[in-house]
Amino acid sequence: MQQSPVAQGTVSRFVINPEGDVDGFILSDGSLVHFPPHLGTQLVAAVRPGDAVQIAGFMDGSGDVKARQIVNQRTGQQLFDQPPPRDVPRPPPALRGAGLVRLSAEGEVMRVTTARRGEPDGVVLRNGTVIKLTPGAAQQFVSLLRPGASVAATGYGTRNQYGEALQATAFGTPGNLTRLYSNFPN
Structure with missing residues (x-):
């Protein structure tokens, strides 16, 4: 190929x-x-x-x-790029996310990430931390989804030897977070 x-x-x-x-x-x-x-x-x-x-x-x-x-x-x-092997078991839906931990992050936006249709769905901070948002939630923060903006978030994700990433449950500027979901703690 x-x-x-x-x-x-x-x-x-x-x-x-x-x-x-x-x-x-x-x-x-x-x-x-x-x-x-x-x-x-x-x-x-x-x-x-x-x-x-x-x-x-x-x-x-x-x-x-x-x-x-x-x-x-x-x-x-x-x-x-090739499809995943069919014989590799995937965790059942009830266990997906079981290993996530509560994280918080703040910093300067280096890049805005996008979903499949090109709509913003998060940011990569200058320190490499990835903050993911749903495209719907991202629409609330258009002014912050740009390089150079100062942002903060709390949510659930992973920190490992390759970096840190979280799915935001609250997002905004440092000291001024907006809760994204009513059933998750801030």
Whole structure:
């Protein structure tokens, strides 16, 4: 499978989703590269921060890269997007999120993340922390969903060796959070 490169650069840091899966990385120029979280383990085995990579795939409307192939230019290792194996058991819906912990974060927005249709659904802070919002909740905070804005959030997520990410239950500016859901504590 040969695809045309859409981006290349040096991996600055990995990013994770609130469940703790590596599902992307940031290049040194600030570009955000996404790939399926079920390939995160393979990716961190093939690429590490500081490695030069070439990415084939496509750019979405926000300028983020959806990777189909990642090539480590130092080692030549390649990773291809492919569906998860059918025989790998997935946790039942009742157990999804069982390992999440309460987290809080604040800082300066480096990038706005987007959902499938291009609508904002969160931010990546300068320190690499990912704060996810539902697209509906994000619509309440249009003025804060821009690079350079100072934001804060509390919610549930994961902190591990690759980073920190949370699904916000409250979002706003430092010291002024708005509760997003009535059935979650602030």
